[in-house]
Amino acid sequence: MNLNALRAFVVKELHHxxxxxxxxxxxxMMPLVQxxxxxxxxxxxxxxIRMVVVDPTPDHATLELQSRxxxxxxxxxxxxxxxxxxxxxxxxxxxxxxxxxxDPDFASHLKSAEPARLLVAIDASDPNTGTTYLNYTRxxxxxxxxxxxxxNRRVQIVTETRMRFNPTLESVNLFVPGLIAxxxxxxxxxxxxxxxxxxxERGTMEVLLVSPLKPQQIIVGKVLPYLVxxxxxxxxxxxxxxxxxxxxxxxxxxxxxxxxxxxxxVSLALGVLVAxxxxxxxxxxxxxxxGTMLPNTLLSGMIFPIASMPSxxxxxxxxxxxxxxxxxxxxxxxxxxxxTILWRETLILSAMALLLLAAAMxxxxxxxx
Amino acid sequence: MQSLRxxxxxxxxxxxxDRFMVAQLMLVPIIxxxxxxxxxxxxxxxxxxxxxxRDHSETSRGLVDRLQxxxxxxxxxxxxxxxxxxxxxxxxxxxxxxxIPTDFERDIVxxxxxxxxxxxxxxxxxxxxxxxxxxxQIIGAYAxxxxxxxxxxxxxxxxxxxxxxxxxxxxxEPSSPExxxxxTANSQPIxxxxxxxxxxxxxxxxxMVPGILVQLVTVVGTLMTAMNIxxxxxxxxxxxxxxxxxxQSVFMAAKLIPFWVIALIELTLGLLVARFVxxxxxxxxxxxxxxxxxxxxxxxxxxxxxxxxxxxTQQQAMFVTFFIIMVYLLMSGLxxxxxxxxxxxxxxxxxxxxxxxxxxxxxxxxKGATARDVAQPVGILALFGAVFLTLAVRQYGRRVR
Numbered sequence: 001m002n003l004n005a006l007r008a009f010v011v012k013e014l015h016h017x018x019x020x021x022x023x024x025x026x027x028x029m030m031p032l033v034q035x036x037x038x039x040x041x042x043x044x045x046x047x048x049i050r051m052v053v054v055d056p057t058p059d060h061a062t063l064e065l066q067s068r069x070x071x072x073x074x075x076x077x078x079x080x081x082x083x084x085x086x087x088x089x090x091x092x093x094x095x096x097x098x099x100x101x102x103d104p105d106f107a108s109h110l111k112s113a114e115p116a117r118l119l120v121a122i123d124a125s126d127p128n129t130g131t132t133y134l135n136y137t138r139x140x141x142x143x144x145x146x147x148x149x150x151x152n153r154r155v156q157i158v159t160e161t162r163m164r165f166n167p168t169l170e171s172v173n174l175f176v177p178g179l180i181a182x183x184x185x186x187x188x189x190x191x192x193x194x195x196x197x198x199x200x201e202r203g204t205m206e207v208l209l210v211s212p213l214k215p216q217q218i219i220v221g222k223v224l225p226y227l228v229x230x231x232x233x234x235x236x237x238x239x240x241x242x243x244x245x246x247x248x249x250x251x252x253x254x255x256x257x258x259x260x261x262x263x264x265x266v267s268l269a270l271g272v273l274v275a276x277x278x279x280x281x282x283x284x285x286x287x288x289x290x291g292t293m294l295p296n297t298l299l300s301g302m303i304f305p306i307a308s309m310p311s312x313x314x315x316x317x318x319x320x321x322x323x324x325x326x327x328x329x330x331x332x333x334x335x336x337x338x339x340t341i342l343w344r345e346t347l348i349l350s351a352m353a354l355l356l357l358a359a360a361m362x363x364x365x366x367x368x369x
Numbered sequence: 370m371q372s373l374r375x376x377x378x379x380x381x382x383x384x385x386x387d388r389f390m391v392a393q394l395m396l397v398p399i400i401x402x403x404x405x406x407x408x409x410x411x412x413x414x415x416x417x418x419x420x421x422x423r424d425h426s427e428t429s430r431g432l433v434d435r436l437q438x439x440x441x442x443x444x445x446x447x448x449x450x451x452x453x454x455x456x457x458x459x460x461x462x463x464x465x466x467x468x469i470p471t472d473f474e475r476d477i478v479x480x481x482x483x484x485x486x487x488x489x490x491x492x493x494x495x496x497x498x499x500x501x502x503x504x505x506q507i508i509g510a511y512a513x514x515x516x517x518x519x520x521x522x523x524x525x526x527x528x529x530x531x532x533x534x535x536x537x538x539x540x541x542e543p544s545s546p547e548x549x550x551x552x553t554a555n556s557q558p559i560x561x562x563x564x565x566x567x568x569x570x571x572x573x574x575x576x577m578v579p580g581i582l583v584q585l586v587t588v589v590g591t592l593m594t595a596m597n598i599x600x601x602x603x604x605x606x607x608x609x610x611x612x613x614x615x616x617q618s619v620f621m622a623a624k625l626i627p628f629w630v631i632a633l634i635e636l637t638l639g640l641l642v643a644r645f646v647x648x649x650x651x652x653x654x655x656x657x658x659x660x661x662x663x664x665x666x667x668x669x670x671x672x673x674x675x676x677x678x679x680x681x682t683q684q685q686a687m688f689v690t691f692f693i694i695m696v697y698l699l700m701s702g703l704x705x706x707x708x709x710x711x712x713x714x715x716x717x718x719x720x721x722x723x724x725x726x727x728x729x730x731x732x733x734x735x736k737g738a739t740a741r742d743v744a745q746p747v748g749i750l751a752l753f754g755a756v757f758l759t760l761a762v763r764q765y766g767r768r769v770r
Contacts, residue, residue: 023685026692037696041714042705091566092738094728115560124565125735127573128411129706134563135502145559155516156482157432157508161501163491164458171705174494186691194684281683282596283390289592289691290397294584298405303704305496307464308410316404327461330492341460 005212009221016195017225027191027229031183031237038179039172039245049133050078052087052099059107061116068144069100074136091123098122098133110148165334172245177329178302180237181322184260185267185292187230190285192271196222197284200275216361223268230264231257250336256329259342262349263325267292269356270321276363296322324348372615376623384627394593394631398585399638402578406647409577415440416500419454419463420447426474428515432485433467435511441503454488464490465500477515567652567736578647579730580703582639586662587669587723588694590632594673595690596683597624598765603683617766621758624677625670632666633659652737658730661743664750665726671757672722678764697723722753 017024051069055062069075078096079086090096103109103117110116120137122130166173199205208218234257241247249256271288278284297303299313300322306314317323324345331337331345339346385391418436422429436442445463446453454466468486476483487504489497568575601607610620640658643649673690680686700707700714701723707715718724725746732738740747 020682020685022680023682023688026688030692034695038699041700041710041717047709089742092732092736093742094732110559117560117562120561120563122563122565123736124568124571125731126576126706127565127568127571128576129708130565130568131571134565138561138563141559141561148559155477155512157477157512157515158482158484159505159508160484160486162486162488163494163497163501164488166491166494166497169491169494169498171494174492182695190687190691191684194687198682198684279389280387282593282600283387283393285592285596285683285687286390286393286397286589289588289687290393290401293588293691293695294401294405298408298581301493303495304409304411305413305493307416307493307496308412308414309408313404313407317408334492335459337459 006217006221009211009213009217010224013195013221013225017229027187028232028236030186031179031233032240034179034183035176035237035240036244038175039241042171042175046074046132046136049075049098049136050096051075052090052096053077053080054082054084054087054099054101055080056082056102056104057107061107061110062102065141065144066100068140069137072136072140075140087121094123096123097129098137100137170245172241173247173334174330175302176237176241176245176247177326177333178297178300178322180234180260180329181263181300181302181325182293182296183233183237184230184264184325185270185296185322187233188226188264188267189271189274189292190288191226191229192222192268193274193278193284193288194281195226196272196275197278197281200279201281219272219361223272226268226271227261227264230267231261234260234264247333249333251332251338255338256332259325259328259332259346259349262346262353263321263328265353266321266349266356269353269360272360273356273363276360295320299323300326302326321349321352324352373619373623376615376619377626380623380627384631394589395635395638398589398635399642401585402581402639402642403646405581406574406578406643409581410573411495411499412573413441413496413499413503415443416464416496416503417445417462418442418465418467419457420444421449421451421454421466421468422447423449423471424469424473428474428477429469431515432469432508432511435514436467436504436507439503439507441500441507458488458490461490461492464496465504467504481516568650574647575649575735576731577703578643578649579734580701580727582636582643583701583723583727583730584698584703585639586632586636586666587698587726589635590628590666591669591673591694592687592690593631594625594628594670595676595686597628598674598677599680599683599686602681617762621674621762621765625667625674625758628670628673629663629666632670633662636662649734651734653733653739657740657743658733660740661726661729661733661747661750664747664754665722665729667754668722668750668757669726671754671761674761675757675764678761697721700724701727703727719749722750725750 053066055066066077070077079090084099084101087096087099087101091099099121101119101121103119106116106118118141120134122134124130163169199208213221238249238253238256242249270292274288274291275284278287299317299320301317302322306317306323309317328342328345328349331342420433422433433444437444442465446457448454451466451468454463457463458466466486466488468488470484470486473483473485485508487501489501491497565571598607601610636659640651640655644651672693676689676693677686680689700710700718701721702718703723707718707724710718729738729743729746729750732743
């Protein structure tokens, strides 16, 4: 082992990274900007529900119900008309979310104790939001209804709900672990893949080959600076999450940082592997990107719960490193648990790291000889 | 025109020479669409439930039975104390803890109101919210059912604020032995029916697949164009090209068109998958989709070209593009509704071409929107395209000089 040569090589790599100010700035700012941007923007609160009212026979009762909607401050009536034909164009253009359609006999039925009919139509092209809006609408009608009905005739089971570990369902708390996973993959996998394949494309890899460096040392030298960079990214992301959004850190920060390094190693190994199997920067980038970014956002449980996926798809998530890292990060940050509970996920990540590093070393070698 | 044709030929040859990359360009997005189209759902099939039943009455067992019978919940364990349940939740062995206090049945009979506790693992926020609404529905229905078994009692029910109150229907039934008539009288004064337009089954996939398709086309298209010019820069062939009599716009067109065509082919493949694998309804006109896509791609690829003229290395190109695409995608309304965002973010979203195109795709495919309905977003996209392409040509010209 020629440690001196390795050191020189690492220094050269560091120079490469430090010289390119533009990339470096983006690299360092990215986690910060992302945590702040998405912390503020990625929400699923219900703010302003635009409602169309179809009221063929306006009456005290129908107007009363409408005013109930307005007074919630959540609903805004964007149009009122006599005929349901107005709904469709508004839905199609996306300028209304929900329609309240009164039966022509609504008020008279209400007085005569016949069932007064009311149709609620939602724009269900987004079923999620649509259902949420529907639930809000139902709640308003139910509270109006409760006033009409004598209370004592009903049976109530009052459900006291507690959202453990994240009582307000604050989305930042859930996104930060996922964002860290995403940024780490980006910095480590993509950067190493590109930086290695650049040497190949430019032919400087041959120069490295005749140097006294061993292939393993070249990999270590390429990987080390990015490990440091990735670590800096974890720190800034966590700091931003803590300082701006007061994301809780209930568990051990040291453990979280150690796990991040483990996860970074997996990503770095992935990057080396990608560079080994591709021939140009373009191909390397495309492989790294398609192989990491999309699976990491969609198959990791960051946005969509894994429990919701069809069972044949679940095994696919097992090979996504971010899936395990997100469980670990959420466990440490939100639940305050330690290795006694997270040992399985940690073990899986370690196995992935070892396997990928071994594979990367091996696949890299033949090209060097 | 002649030179454009030659240049285009050269570009296509260059792209198709790298078979591995072409296969990747074409196949990987389709495979991803197949996989990810299935992943993108919030619907929770079954939640694991731990039951802490301190009442052990017929009524409390009835509640657990109803929850299980819905197939939404499966009881994974039960004990009279919460401690084991709490530990299980820490270990992710259970998603929900249902706590039924002692006197549950007695309270229902005496006061017509009783309490249960529902603890959800909110570590997975989206799933917890959905699970909660399922539970609320089932518990509400059970309360309704109980009401038919009970004699009306003239005591009012306390409603504590800060709790989720599940109201049950008004009931006038005699107690179960003599339970018989009067069923008509137990309906609510207002009968609410609900209908989901465009997607009555509330299938989330219908909503997500068009969006994911846009995401894939955008990622591939923008990145490939962004890497393209800078690659020639890095290899030094750009300087050779700049001494040829090619005009700047011809050069840009030659760089743009191949990826524009590839992206459109990809969109076609993606739409075929959407139609025949995912059975996404396509109510609107398909030519309109392609027309909008053609305009959108000018904007998306224009951004790629502009980045490509700005940066010096492929690495930089990739990073800048990646950063921009990530912001664009996460703020496009693909995952979280734009209308839930704060006002400044909604305003920013107006500057996001991805947002407009996803909206167009969803409106045309799912709602059958016509050209008139989507004229405004298409116009905005055309404007973006014009701006970015002009910027790219000017930036390139500046460099050549």
